[in-house]
Amino acid sequence: MSLLVYTHARRDQPKVALTFDDGPNPPRTDQVIEILASRKARATFFVLGKWAERWPQALERIVRAGHVIGNHSYLHDPDLGDFDRAEAAIAHVTGRPCRFLRAHLFHYHLCLESPFARSPLVKIVDSDVNPADWSQTDPAEIIRRTLDAQDLAGGSIIDLHDSAETENDALRLARPLPMIEALPPLIDALQARGFALVGLDEMELVEPVTWSAAWQAERKATGYKGK
Numbered sequence: 001m002s003l004l005v006y007t008h009a010r011r012d013q014p015k016v017a018l019t020f021d022d023g024p025n026p027p028r029t030d031q032v033i034e035i036l037a038s039r040k041a042r043a044t045f046f047v048l049g050k051w052a053e054r055w056p057q058a059l060e061r062i063v064r065a066g067h068v069i070g071n072h073s074y075l076h077d078p079d080l081g082d083f084d085r086a087e088a089a090i091a092h093v094t095g096r097p098c099r100f101l102r103a104h105l106f107h108y109h110l111c112l113e114s115p116f117a118r119s120p121l122v123k124i125v126d127s128d129v130n131p132a133d134w135s136q137t138d139p140a141e142i143i144r145r146t147l148d149a150q151d152l153a154g155g156s157i158i159d160l161h162d163s164a165e166t167e168n169d170a171l172r173l174a175r176p177l178p179m180i181e182a183l184p185p186l187i188d189a190l191q192a193r194g195f196a197l198v199g200l201d202e203m204e205l206v207e208p209v210t211w212s213a214a215w216q217a218e219r220k221a222t223g224y225k226g227k
């Protein structure tokens with residue numbers, strides 16, 4: 001059985017999906033939830049199993065705010081496809097199975113060894129707009145990289161980070177700050193272009209890539225595709 005990876009949804013509908021990886025990460029995740037609520041936007045959070053166990057209430061707050069939860073592995077270890085362990089930890093808190101998975105570090109080959117990742121009920125989701133927000137200190141640059149991304153269009157999936165995998169609390173709390181500062185004007189700009197900001201469960205994902213080692217290597221090399 002081949003592995004299918006989705007990078008976008010139907011292009012003929014004016015919807016885009018904001019996705020936030022590596023959380024939950026209180027209080028940063030809560031700040032993101034507040035900004036989304038202030039602009040009536042829904043989003044998808046690809047969370048780590050280890051953080052779901054450490055901050056179950058933060059994960060509950062994402063669910064209560066009406067956002068979609070996806071599986072982003074348990075440890076975020078480059079060599080581990082521990083999506084099943086993550087799924088157990090996440091579902092223990094949310095009470096429902098994840099329907100979306102994003103492999104960490106573009107390491108989609110790790111999905112091959114996970115029964116959860118291979119389930120026909122689960123969609124493996126990458127993105128087509130990658131501002132690499134985690135590497136940026138200037139909020140304006142995150143906004144520019146997102147809005148100027150060559151693939152930004154209806155159906156786009158935008159990859160942002162409200163957390164990090166590090167056990168270093170100070171670093172994990174500091175890293176999302178530029179993104180959080182960028183988020184209100186970024187959402188305003190997307191909505192001004194006529195895009196509705198929706199959860200992945202409101203999109204029809206299409207044209208998946210059939211995984212291959214060559215595609216993955218290319219994907220990793222061009223992870224940031226902005227201008």
Ligand SMILES: [Zn+2]
Nearest residue numbers: 021022104105
């Ligand atoms: Zn990640």
